[in-house]
Amino acid sequence: MPVYVVGVPAPFGRQETWVKWVDPDPKFDQTPRWGRVNQGPESLMPERIRLVSSVEEDLTNPMDSGFGPYSLTRLCVKTGGIYFNVHPNRKVGSRVNRAQISSFSSHLSHFFDPQIMKMYQPEYVSAREYAKLVKSNQARRALVEAAQVSAVSQFESPVLRFVKTDEAALNTAMSQAQRVAARLEPRIDQLYQILRTGEQDRDKDPTPRWQAGYDLAYGRTLAAKVRTESYNAMLAMGKRGMEFKDQRNNVWVLAPADSMEAGSQYESISNKAKLYLQRVIQEHPGTPWALLASQELSHPLGWKWDEEFIDLAPRPTMVAANDNANNNTPQDEQARMLPKPPPTRPIPKL
Known part of the structure; x- marks a missing residue:
């Protein structure tokens, strides 16, 4: 029936x-x-x-x-x-x-x-048949295995501005920022190591859903890997010492960029990430996979150093000219009673 x-x-x-x-x-x-x-x-x-x-x-x-x-x-x-x-x-x-x-x-x-x-x-299909289909192709197996890994965070708010008061303080600030990347790198590398095992079988799978799923997962993981590792490398470069082009400037700003100033090894990873993500967009238009791939590519994969000036001189404290200036505010003769808001119940299990 x-x-x-x-x-x-x-x-x-x-x-x-x-x-x-x-x-x-x-x-x-x-x-x-x-x-x-x-x-x-x-x-x-x-x-x-x-x-x-x-x-x-x-x-x-x-x-x-x-x-x-x-x-x-x-x-x-x-x-x-x-x-x-x-x-x-x-x-x-x-x-x-x-x-x-x-x-x-x-x-x-x-x-x-x-x-x-x-x-x-x-x-x-049944659970047994699904497992058989997954095991029949390394790209499928890698995708499903990577999807089981607990949520991995990328940079949500990396430190991008570094004020140079002296070399020691600048190095300390950059070292602290590097620790965030260092904590994320092993988690992202875990995804990368799983997914890269499926590369050899990717072209052997003619199914659009599996192709789109693998390409998106691998492309996004490569993008996360290059963003995180090149961020760390750029901070290491900063700690080795950099000269401001304008000697008046005193702030180093790490800005997202399409260029890859951290080194050629990151350039190859970046190009590979773009290859996989662009393939998703070209071969699977109008799908969730293409939307996520385009969102990923809308954010640059590399970093560059910019510089700017900030005035570090302490600001003068403002003192009121007349301490009694605000003492003439009229007082309500009667307290205003606001209605009690209705009670709130917890949301039930949905």
Whole structure:
């Protein structure tokens, strides 16, 4: 018997998303709040790495996968039915912000053309058959293994400005900034070492979904690797000593750049990252993979040193001309009593 379901879309490559929740009882606070809801992923196992950065806000910015939650959608497919993927704020081709989301609906920031996404249908097979499909190709195996790694953070707010009062203080500031990169490098390298094992089999897989997934994961990991390692290398360069072009300047600024001043070894990694990400955009337009690849490429992969001047002289303290100038404010004769706000209940498990 065919099974037909009208249901919610699964977030792309993620188990959870956020639902705008308003208390159904008007006696309680009616301010919209956000609660986590288990609504995915669209595939049996996650096929998207958890590389969190300012480029991709992860759980705070989920997007539509184009399909429903895996188990329920598989039931429909295997019985000859259909999973009707619906969302009240679906808007293909433009970003949907949280303010536009209807109450009791999940937040998905981007939606994609169903006709395009048909080519990227997940593998609706048993767990045993899925494991067999994954093991049949090194690129697939590497992608699924990398997606199991706990979330890895990129630079969200790296230190970019270094004031030079003297050489010792400058070196100390740069050394402290290097420690942040040093903590991230092993986590990013773990992803890199897993994914690079799949390179040899990447071209052997003709499936668009697996190709897009692997290329995006490897391209983003390479981009994170080169950003982090070249940042560290640029700080090491700064610690060896640099001369300001304008002797009046006293601040070194590490700015994102398309050039790779840290060294030729980083240039090759940068070029490889761009190759994989650009291939995703060219071969899989109009998909979540292409959107994430374009977002990644919108941020330069390298760094350069700029310089500027900041006045370090202490500012004079402002003293009021008349201490009694503000003593003539009229006082309310009667206290204003504000109504007590309605009580707030915790968001239930969604």
